[in-house]
Amino acid sequence: xxxxxxxxxxxxxxxxxxxxxxxxxxxxxxxxxxxxxxxxxxxxxxxxxxxxxxxxxxxxxxxxxxxxxxxxxxxxxxxxxxxxxxxxxxxxxxxxxxxxxxxxxxxxxxxxxxxxxxxxxxxxxxxxxxxxxxxxxxxxxxxxxxxxxxxxxxxxxxxxxxxxxxxxxxxxxxxxxxxxxxxxxxxxxxxxxxxxxxxxxxxxxxxxxxxxxxxxxxxxxxxxxxxxxxxxxxxxxxxxxxxxxxxxxxxxxxxxxxxxxxxxxxxxxxxxxxxxxxxxxxxxxxxxxxxxxxxxxxxxxxxxxxxxxxxxxxxxxxxxxxxxxxxxxxxxxxxxxxxxxxxxxxxxxxxxxxxxxxxxxxxxxxxxxxxxxxxxxxxxxxxxxxxxxxxxxxxxxxxxxxxxxxxxxxxxxxxxxxxxxxxxxxxxxxxxxxxxxxxxxxxxxxxxxxxxxxxxxxxxxxxxxxxxxxxx
Amino acid sequence: xxxxxxxxxxxxxxxxxxxxxxxxxxxxxxxxxxxxxxxxxxxxxxxxxxxxxxxxxxxxxxxxxxxxxxxxxxxxxxxxxxxxxxxxxxxxxxxxxxxxxxxxxxxxxx
Numbered sequence: 001x002x003x004x005x006x007x008x009x010x011x012x013x014x015x016x017x018x019x020x021x022x023x024x025x026x027x028x029x030x031x032x033x034x035x036x037x038x039x040x041x042x043x044x045x046x047x048x049x050x051x052x053x054x055x056x057x058x059x060x061x062x063x064x065x066x067x068x069x070x071x072x073x074x075x076x077x078x079x080x081x082x083x084x085x086x087x088x089x090x091x092x093x094x095x096x097x098x099x100x101x102x103x104x105x106x107x108x109x110x111x112x113x114x115x116x117x118x119x120x121x122x123x124x125x126x127x128x129x130x131x132x133x134x135x136x137x138x139x140x141x142x143x144x145x146x147x148x149x150x151x152x153x154x155x156x157x158x159x160x161x162x163x164x165x166x167x168x169x170x171x172x173x174x175x176x177x178x179x180x181x182x183x184x185x186x187x188x189x190x191x192x193x194x195x196x197x198x199x200x201x202x203x204x205x206x207x208x209x210x211x212x213x214x215x216x217x218x219x220x221x222x223x224x225x226x227x228x229x230x231x232x233x234x235x236x237x238x239x240x241x242x243x244x245x246x247x248x249x250x251x252x253x254x255x256x257x258x259x260x261x262x263x264x265x266x267x268x269x270x271x272x273x274x275x276x277x278x279x280x281x282x283x284x285x286x287x288x289x290x291x292x293x294x295x296x297x298x299x300x301x302x303x304x305x306x307x308x309x310x311x312x313x314x315x316x317x318x319x320x321x322x323x324x325x326x327x328x329x330x331x332x333x334x335x336x337x338x339x340x341x342x343x344x345x346x347x348x349x350x351x352x353x354x355x356x357x358x359x360x361x362x363x364x365x366x367x368x369x370x371x372x373x374x375x376x377x378x379x380x381x382x383x384x385x386x387x388x389x390x391x392x393x394x395x396x397x398x399x400x401x402x403x404x405x406x407x408x409x410x411x412x413x414x415x416x417x418x419x420x421x422x423x424x425x426x427x428x429x430x431x432x433x434x435x436x437x438x439x440x441x442x443x444x445x446x447x448x449x450x451x452x453x454x455x456x457x458x459x460x461x462x463x464x465x466x467x468x469x470x471x472x
Numbered sequence: 473x474x475x476x477x478x479x480x481x482x483x484x485x486x487x488x489x490x491x492x493x494x495x496x497x498x499x500x501x502x503x504x505x506x507x508x509x510x511x512x513x514x515x516x517x518x519x520x521x522x523x524x525x526x527x528x529x530x531x532x533x534x535x536x537x538x539x540x541x542x543x544x545x546x547x548x549x550x551x552x553x554x555x556x557x558x559x560x561x562x563x564x565x566x567x568x569x570x571x572x573x574x575x576x577x578x579x580x581x582x
Contacts, residue, residue, distance in 0.1 A: 002556055019479065027483035029476040049557045066557060068475040074490040075476060075483070348482020461479045472481070 014458020026350040099150035103374035107164040126378040140176040146387040161195040202247035223276035259287035267302040273315030288334040350418035
């Protein structure tokens with residue numbers, strides 16, 4: 001007999017309506033009462049279409065039930081027990097993905113000595129002293145040429161400066177960006193520039209250059225004075241808050257053409273997401289605030305453990321509620337984590353890889369070696385080539401094979417895999433010693449957070465669909 | 473769709489593919505729906521429809537009786553098989569193997 005069974009999906013509600021997040025397609029559909037009743041009935045066990053019609057016929061006509069079954073089958077929310085839908089095949093991208101973003105680690109030196117730093121701290125991958133401390137002009141220009149070559153036909157490219165403390169090599173930023181603009185003009189392309197800084201060295205002259213050149217800025221900052229100075233200190237232990245705040249205020253007062261974002265590292269000791277957000281968005285005036293848990297092995301004192309993940313989730317959920325209220329009221333909200341996820345949900349992204357590292361994004365070390373991303377820049381183990389010699393295609397292909405979501409068997413039954421795809425390679429390398437491992441220590445957290453984002457998405461779809469139109 | 477409302481872009485794209493109606497090949501597909509990819513038994517090599525080198529059916533790769541199931545489950549064309557949704561969900565229940573048991577398939581009267 002032709003029995004039907006529920007497919008793979010996450011059911012959620014928003015604005016009193018019922019929705020499905022379908023896996024692996026990442027489609028979102030709103031259910032009517034009948035479709036909900038069909039799924040409820042199948043929750044008790046497999047049923048044939050006839051049994052479903054019989055069960056539901058007092059309320060709905062047989063034609064309607066059949067129509068609903070056909071639509072659920074079409075969207076693969078349900079499937080025939082005898083003929084389940086085929087499993088997606090692990091396929092590498094059919095065409096080579098052009099490089100979109102190149103992150104230049106212009107220096108490996110830093111004037112701060114943050115206790116949790118992944119570059120210098122206890123979990124570092126590269127011994128900084130084995131490489132040049134500053135990127136020179138030749139490597140910077142070769143990097144720009146490499147970016148344009150690898151970008152192929154793309155009309156625009158992103159050049160991002162990173163460190164160390166990026167502004168310690170300000171001279172090279174000027175040289176590299178001027179050269180990139182010159183090459184872009186010759187090639188008829190557009191180059192977008194951005195940088196990340198700890199804001200200690202933001203002076204008038206540097207801000208002049210940032211404003212004149214439309215450079216996007218992300219400031220690494222952990223919150224108010226007490227939160228910032230817990231880990232973000234100078235080598236002598238002095239906190240950096242009082243140094244950076246006047247600089248940030250000056251930057252925010254002068255730089256209006258590109259949004260200036262704050263990027264917060266959460267630790268076991270700094271998890272009060274709501275108060276951090278309040279300070280950075282409302283009091284200092286950042287355009288947006290993004291949060292990320294510290295990357296570390298589990299035994300470090302600043303690592304976030306189970307209770308910490310719960311606390312962080314509670315904070316994220318409270319802030320997501322705040323975000324939703326603002327969106328419904330037509331006010332801008334700067335919690336970028338939820339906004340980014342809403343965009344991915346709206347587009348229906350179903351990721352084969354957790355991020356663009358090694359595909360559309362790569363990182364360059366001070367000596368010109370190209371790695372997966374800026375966090376691996378300089379690591380011989382994660383090298384994909386060099387700006388002078390190009391990308392080693394065999395290495396890149398091997399990387400694509402090993403890191404595909406289909407190779408992560410732990411993720412095979414997780415409904416959140418279209419958005420998570422196993423999580424950050426650097427986090428996995430630090431925790432488990434391999435970039436190919438999924439980050440199993442925060443699965444529960446990711447599922448709970450993704451569900452919260454789905455609920456925000458559903459509520460907006462129901463009550464303020466025009467908000468979502470910005471992602472079209 | 474009447475019962476499901478596509479909300480995100482991916483759901484809209486899937487819905488668009490589901491709306492392809494049955495069209496004859498010479499019509500060049502339904503207008504504005506992109507490439508039409510025909511499905512069904514007549515587009516795959518299905519030796520059950522043919523005769524073997526001796527003009528009989530015993531030497532075929534697959535038994536001719538398999539045709540019944542080609543029309544029953546996998547074919548999109550409305551073939552002359554019983555209504556398996558409503559009146560005759562069990563019409564092939566006694567037919568475990570089409571080659572051996574095809575005579576046991578129920579006769580269905582509307």
